[in-house]
Amino acid sequence: MTTDQAGEAGQVSSGxxxxxxxxxxxxxxxxxxxxxPALPVTDREQQVLDRIDRARRRRPxxxxxxxxxxHGAGGKATQTLIKAVFLDAFRNPLLEPLEDAAELRxxxxxxxxxxxxxxxxxxxTDSYVVSxxxxxxxxxxxxxxxxxxxDLSVSGATPMYLTAGFILEEGFPVADLTRVAASMRDAxxxxxxxxxxxxxxxxxxxxxxxxxxxxxxVGVITRDISLGVAHAQPGDAIIVSGPIGDHGVTIxxxxxxxxxxxxxxxxTAPLNGLIAGLLDAVPDVRAxxxxxxxxxxTILNEIARAADVGVLASENDIPVRPEVRGACExxxxxPMYVACEGRLVAVVPGNSAELAVQALRAHPLGAQAAIxxxxxxxxxxxxxxxxxxxxxxxxxxxxxxxLPRIC
Amino acid sequence: MRFVDEFRDADxxxxxxxxxxxxxxxxxxxxxxxxxxxxTHTIYKHGLEDYLPEAITLVHxxxxxxxxxxMGRVDDAMHLAARPDVIMTxxxxxxxxxxxxxxxxxxxxxxxxxxxxYSPLDSxxxxxxxxxxxxxxMAIGFETTAPSTAMTMLRAAAEGLSNFSxxxxxxxxxxxxKAILDSxxxxxxxxxxxxxxxxxxxxxxxxxxxRDYRKPVVVAGFEPLDILQSIYLLMLQLSAGRSExxxxxxxxxxxxxxxxxxxxxxxxxxxxxxFEWRGLGFISHSALRVREKYAAMDAERLFSVPGVRVAxxxxxxxxxxxxxxxxxxxxxxxxxxxxxETPIGTCMVSPEGACAAYYNYGxxxxxxxxxxxxxxxx
Numbered sequence: 001m002t003t004d005q006a007g008e009a010g011q012v013s014s015g016x017x018x019x020x021x022x023x024x025x026x027x028x029x030x031x032x033x034x035x036x037p038a039l040p041v042t043d044r045e046q047q048v049l050d051r052i053d054r055a056r057r058r059r060p061x062x063x064x065x066x067x068x069x070x071h072g073a074g075g076k077a078t079q080t081l082i083k084a085v086f087l088d089a090f091r092n093p094l095l096e097p098l099e100d101a102a103e104l105r106x107x108x109x110x111x112x113x114x115x116x117x118x119x120x121x122x123x124x125t126d127s128y129v130v131s132x133x134x135x136x137x138x139x140x141x142x143x144x145x146x147x148x149x150x151d152l153s154v155s156g157a158t159p160m161y162l163t164a165g166f167i168l169e170e171g172f173p174v175a176d177l178t179r180v181a182a183s184m185r186d187a188x189x190x191x192x193x194x195x196x197x198x199x200x201x202x203x204x205x206x207x208x209x210x211x212x213x214x215x216x217x218v219g220v221i222t223r224d225i226s227l228g229v230a231h232a233q234p235g236d237a238i239i240v241s242g243p244i245g246d247h248g249v250t251i252x253x254x255x256x257x258x259x260x261x262x263x264x265x266x267x268t269a270p271l272n273g274l275i276a277g278l279l280d281a282v283p284d285v286r287a288x289x290x291x292x293x294x295x296x297x298t299i300l301n302e303i304a305r306a307a308d309v310g311v312l313a314s315e316n317d318i319p320v321r322p323e324v325r326g327a328c329e330x331x332x333x334x335p336m337y338v339a340c341e342g343r344l345v346a347v348v349p350g351n352s353a354e355l356a357v358q359a360l361r362a363h364p365l366g367a368q369a370a371i372x373x374x375x376x377x378x379x380x381x382x383x384x385x386x387x388x389x390x391x392x393x394x395x396x397x398x399x400x401x402x403l404p405r406i407c
Numbered sequence: 408m409r410f411v412d413e414f415r416d417a418d419x420x421x422x423x424x425x426x427x428x429x430x431x432x433x434x435x436x437x438x439x440x441x442x443x444x445x446x447t448h449t450i451y452k453h454g455l456e457d458y459l460p461e462a463i464t465l466v467h468x469x470x471x472x473x474x475x476x477x478m479g480r481v482d483d484a485m486h487l488a489a490r491p492d493v494i495m496t497x498x499x500x501x502x503x504x505x506x507x508x509x510x511x512x513x514x515x516x517x518x519x520x521x522x523x524x525y526s527p528l529d530s531x532x533x534x535x536x537x538x539x540x541x542x543x544x545m546a547i548g549f550e551t552t553a554p555s556t557a558m559t560m561l562r563a564a565a566e567g568l569s570n571f572s573x574x575x576x577x578x579x580x581x582x583x584x585k586a587i588l589d590s591x592x593x594x595x596x597x598x599x600x601x602x603x604x605x606x607x608x609x610x611x612x613x614x615x616x617x618r619d620y621r622k623p624v625v626v627a628g629f630e631p632l633d634i635l636q637s638i639y640l641l642m643l644q645l646s647a648g649r650s651e652x653x654x655x656x657x658x659x660x661x662x663x664x665x666x667x668x669x670x671x672x673x674x675x676x677x678x679x680x681x682f683e684w685r686g687l688g689f690i691s692h693s694a695l696r697v698r699e700k701y702a703a704m705d706a707e708r709l710f711s712v713p714g715v716r717v718a719x720x721x722x723x724x725x726x727x728x729x730x731x732x733x734x735x736x737x738x739x740x741x742x743x744x745x746x747x748e749t750p751i752g753t754c755m756v757s758p759e760g761a762c763a764a765y766y767n768y769g770x771x772x773x774x775x776x777x778x779x780x781x782x783x784x785x
Contacts, residue, residue, distance in 0.1 A: 044737075045734075045736055048736040048737075048741065048742065048771075049736070049770060049771070049772075051742070051743060052741075052742035052743060052766075052770065055742065055743040055746075063749050064513065064516075065513070066513070066516040066517060067511050067516060068513065068515070068516045069512070070512070070748075076747075076748045077748060078746070084419070115705050257529075258525065258526070320555055322408055325408055326408060329408070329411060330760070380773060381773065382770075382771055384771060385454075386454075387415075387452070387453045387454050388412075388415050388417070388453075389415045389416075389419065389420060389453040389454065389455070389631045389632075390417035390420050390454075390458070390776065391453050391454020391455050391456070391457040391458065391631070392450060392454040392457055392770065392771070392773065392774065393452060393454040393768040393769065394452070394767065394768050394770055394771050396766075396767050396768075396770075399747040399767075
């Protein structure tokens with residue numbers, strides 16, 4: 001700016017308002033409150049809300065020129081990236097539902113004679129880049145096994161076989177790798193799966209951060225079920241299998257950057273046993289998701305979007321450990337967005353809700369299962385939360401990247 | 408959780424809602440500005456407006472630190488960060504604020520060394536670890552954050568650290584409130600005073616509002632019951648025809664402020680003759696710069712910055728939103744071209760920004776609690 005401008009600004013303290021008003025008058029906007037006194041406020045606000053709703057349903061487009069950390073955070077940017085880049089490139093009916101695992105139908109050996117024309121398999125894959133590699137309650141190894149086991153399990157399958165691919169950085173201690181492998185072995189044994197094939201690559205120092213793991217998994221669906229968040233209907237209940245946010249907060253504190261100490265451990269665990277119990281008791285479960293990156297909030301949004309329904313959750317009913325809540329309060333993070341690695345969200349018909357909660361509570365991993373909300377017909381596509389304070393607010397998809405590299 | 412749940416008690420909120428509703432005169436409408444972005448965030452995050460009668464409107468004020476940073480200053484910071492000898496450090500809020508050439512996040516993705524810190528002391532740590540690089544702290548915020556910048560500078564000076572500097576963008580709240588009060592296009596009935604700023608400056612600086620402009624001010628805490636109670640206190644004042652400064656947040660805010668913090672600011676920083684606020688233009692004596700005595704820690708003196716004034720995008724109406732003239736949804740690009748993932752204006756960036764708060768939390772059909780719905784009915 002020039003000295004002249006400075007003098008002006010100094011002398012006329014409210015000159016900026018006149019400027020702003022002039023600009024304001026120039027822009028002939030329909031919503032201009034100083035302009036035509038058209039519609040009552042509530043109607044105009046509703047028009048804007050409708051316009052936003054239309055904008056949100058448009059085909060997503062990646063506007064950034066480069067990948068940022070937000071693209072990996074599991075929120076809006078991740079979904080945009082997946083839809084605009086990967087779904088566009090690979091589009092096929094199996095991929096399109098964007099469930100945690102794809103369902104494949106393959107001719108069964110023995111065929112029609114067994115009364116089974118085809119076997120239903122599910123396939124999934126996931127990469128693990130968590131930092132630090134070892135954290136209270138687990139490490140990258142059991143995370144890599146449990147994560148893939150859980151993606152298969154929530155699709156209604158019995159997990160069977162896993163692959164393991166390793167990308168190792170030059171200089172990574174062999175002792176650490178041995179430790180990771182041992183915990184993968186133990187996790188696989190606990191989940192009842194076998195790691196049957198794998199791959200190893202080593203990159204130069206500085207080109208990776210110690211150890212990255214990719215696992216893929218195959219499961220088989222033996223029940224007569226069809227799960228998917230698009231099946232959610234008004235009247236359904238939404239259940240979470242236990243306290244949320246343990247894993248994300250554990251990782252954040254384990255990095256030691258925040259100088260906060262709390263007695264929390266990761267919830268990483270295989271969910272196949274818990275889910276088998278749930279499906280035995282409530283065969284008409286409509287959908288399940290494991291609440292990893294993006295947390296429970298993201299799943300609720302996926303339900304609202306995929307089934308074009310409203311979701312109404314109650315903050316008081318969502319189980320969160322006091323330690324996790326405390327850390328989140330201090331850091332200004334909403335536990336609804338914090339990752340879990342051993343929790344699932346299930347959508348069940350309203351009249352099966354109590355039964356489902358009982359079935360989950362019968363298993364140690366589901367001891368604190370709770371109904372957290374319901375599927376409703378009004379305001380489709382939007383997740384609303386009844387706050388503990390008694391007000392109502394929206395719970396949207398996460399924007400930005402509060403907790404990088406949690407899994 | 409103790410010290411949190413007490414301030415989010417729904418039963419008490421219903422009781423306050425009934426008292427507030429009872430004070431509403433039939434046919435009269437009330438406009439209160441919550442100056443601070445932290446309040447805006449609380450109001451939306453807890454759905455506080457459900458408890459207010461239709462006659463009471465909350466107007467969101469200019470007290471959101473990143474919202475008021477003009478594009479030119481972001482560009483200046485980018486210019487500094489792009490120097491190979493510089494490590495730029497910044498609060499997370501600032502990372503997504505768009506300059507004319509993108510945000511810190513975009514620059515980081517292109518390889519610029521920009522690091523997120525939780526406190527300016529973290530920047531000091533980075534400076535100790537990288538003695539061959541100049542570590543610049545992007546200092547933003549009102550009187551709330553200025554003391555921590557000041558204390559960090561004092562510590563750096565005490566340690567004799569020569570590679571730490573501050574790009575100072577601290578602003579002061581009173582000139583902004585004064586400008587809003589002088590604005591002819593906004594009729595306010597009272598102010599919910601900024602709690603965190605007041606922990607530093609105290610309550611006295613607001614006395615002119617009550618005395619000269621005859622508007623009540625209640626300095627408020629950041630839990631939803633704090634704000635609801637403050638609205639009740641404002642309504643009480645109005646119904647009794649009073650205009651005073653009251654301190655609802657007395658558990659934290661001393662009437663005279665924090666003398667130690669004020670001294671630290673005074674030691675290291677001084678008022679600038681003028682400073683540009685995003686969307687609001689130049690306001691005199693509204694910001695702080697590093698004092699001559701600490702010139703070695705002033706990034707603006709150490710490195711040349713372009714200092715070019717960059718006009719906001721034409722479509723952006725952050726200025727009107729910051730002044731409370733427009734509600735977030737009344738901006739023509741709100742929610743369509745400008746969203747939290749691709750913000751055009753600063754109000755959509757920070758969780759404390761009015762637009763981001765409304766978009767993330769309030770974008771729905773609201774229903775009022777029965778106590779509030781009955782207001783104004785006899």
